[in-house]
Amino acid sequence: MALGSGKISNRTKAAAVIVTLGTEEAAEVYKYLREEEIEQLSLEVAKMEALPPEELNEIIDDFYGLCVTQKVIAEGGVDYARDVLEKAFGPQQAASLMERVTKSLRTKAFDFVRKADYKNLLSILQNEHPQTIALILSYARAEQASQILAELPQETSIEVVERIANLDRASPDVINVVESTLEKKFGSIVSVDLMELGGVPYVAEIMNNVDRSTEKHIFDELGVKDPELAENIRKLMFVFEDIVYLDDISIQRFLRDIDTKDLAVALKAANPEVSRVIFQNMSKRSQETIATDIEYLHNVRMRDVEEAQQRIVDTIRRLEDEGELVISKGGKDEVIA
Numbered sequence: 001m002a003l004g005s006g007k008i009s010n011r012t013k014a015a016a017v018i019v020t021l022g023t024e025e026a027a028e029v030y031k032y033l034r035e036e037e038i039e040q041l042s043l044e045v046a047k048m049e050a051l052p053p054e055e056l057n058e059i060i061d062d063f064y065g066l067c068v069t070q071k072v073i074a075e076g077g078v079d080y081a082r083d084v085l086e087k088a089f090g091p092q093q094a095a096s097l098m099e100r101v102t103k104s105l106r107t108k109a110f111d112f113v114r115k116a117d118y119k120n121l122l123s124i125l126q127n128e129h130p131q132t133i134a135l136i137l138s139y140a141r142a143e144q145a146s147q148i149l150a151e152l153p154q155e156t157s158i159e160v161v162e163r164i165a166n167l168d169r170a171s172p173d174v175i176n177v178v179e180s181t182l183e184k185k186f187g188s189i190v191s192v193d194l195m196e197l198g199g200v201p202y203v204a205e206i207m208n209n210v211d212r213s214t215e216k217h218i219f220d221e222l223g224v225k226d227p228e229l230a231e232n233i234r235k236l237m238f239v240f241e242d243i244v245y246l247d248d249i250s251i252q253r254f255l256r257d258i259d260t261k262d263l264a265v266a267l268k269a270a271n272p273e274v275s276r277v278i279f280q281n282m283s284k285r286s287q288e289t290i291a292t293d294i295e296y297l298h299n300v301r302m303r304d305v306e307e308a309q310q311r312i313v314d315t316i317r318r319l320e321d322e323g324e325l326v327i328s329k330g331g332k333d334e335v336i337a
Contacts, residue, residue, distance in 0.1 A: 008055065009322045015044040016051060016059045065089060065097050118147040130156055134163035137206070146209035149218070157214075158221045165203045165229055200229070204236035208317065212306030215239070238317065238327050240266070240309040244273050246316075250325035251281040254316045264293035265308040268300050 018026045018041060030038055051059075068088070085094035121144060125133045133152075137145040137160065149157045207215055222230040243251065255263075255278070267275050267290070279287050319325045 008051075008059070011040065011044045013059050013062075014041055016056060017063050018045055020056070020060060065093065068097075116144075118144045122148050122151055126152065130159040131163055133160050134167060138164055138167055142205040142209045145206045146211075146214075149206065150210055150214040154217060154221070158218060158225065161203055161206075161218055161222065162226065162229065164206070165200050165233065167199060200232050201236055204233050207233060208237050208313075212240075212310050213303065216306075238313065240313050241271060241274060242327075243312075243316075244277050246277075246325070246327065248281050250316075250319075250327075251277060253325045254312070254319055255281065257315050257319065258312050260290065260293070262308040262311050264290055264297060265300060265305055266312055268294055268297050269302065269305045270309070 018029065021029065030041075033041065068085070082094060085097055088094070089097065121136075121140065125136060125148065128136075133148075133156070137148065140148075149160065152160065207218070210218070219230055219234070222233075246254075263278070267278065279290070282290070316325070316327065320327045
């Protein structure tokens with residue numbers, strides 16, 4: 001669930017639903033969760049503080065909307081669901097519910113792919129046609145897809161990215177073709193209704209997970225082959241250079257969680273504007289310390305700089321997921337205080 005306020009983490013929302021259900025119903029839900037999910041959820045329930053009634057009601061209403069959406073899609077398909085939901089919740093909320101549930105359906109359809117080790121997936125996919133790789137990676141976790149892209153031949157990875165970005169909908173017939181071709185390698189593939197998959201937002205999610213060198217290579221090549229597509233993907237991503245778009249409070253928040261050594265290395269080759277906004281959100285003493293650290297850094301490999309920058313970006317994304325800060329991608333997100 002993702003409520004508009006953005007102040008409550010998804011784990012807290014899940015814990016709130018579990019508590020509201022009561023012990024007997026919660027125990028039934030637990031039967032369908034993996035051990036690590038049970039552990040995470042139980043920890044969240046244990047540490048959860050009392051929520052104001054209006055926030056709790058908002059969480060439960062949102063959860064109810066997702067359940068209804070899941071049901072009508074399963075019973076009547078995507079178009080039927082959209083019509084029902086618009087009448088029940090209005091066009092805007094219906095579109096939000098549809099987007100979130102169709103993404104969930106996509107991940108369930110190829111659940112076995114998402115559970116597989118990326119190296120096993122890579123060994124199976126590396127000799128397949130780029131279109132087949134694109135289709136399978138559209139159902140994989142973004143982390144898996146990014147790892148596989150990083151190890152595919154460079155020309156193949158560019159083509160796969162383009163094909164994922166241009167995927168729109170897949171019919172059961174297309175899924176069946178993939179099933180018949182790969183069933184000996186993957187096992188049975190769940191048949192699904194006509195559904196959305198891939199697309200530019202999913203590519204952006206993948207690119208948010210690849211290492212900096214792979215990210216740079218793909219954008220360098222894609223910028224030549226299809227500049228418009230490259231730009232559309234970038235608009236949906238958050239990269240190290242986008243720190244300049246964060247507000248001061250968000251910058252100060254992530255600075256508390258990062259290693260100062262990583263910051264010094266990351267800023268060694270950062271553009272001046274990124275360095276400026278970071279320094280202006282630090283105390284004078286911290287500025288002097290980091291500046292000294294940077295000055296004494298010599299013979300730093302670009303790979304080390306990229307890895308340090310990636311760790312900082314990962315921290316920022318984690319804090320956003322936890323509701324600790326707000327990412328304004330490309331400086332165009334409107335944030336309501």
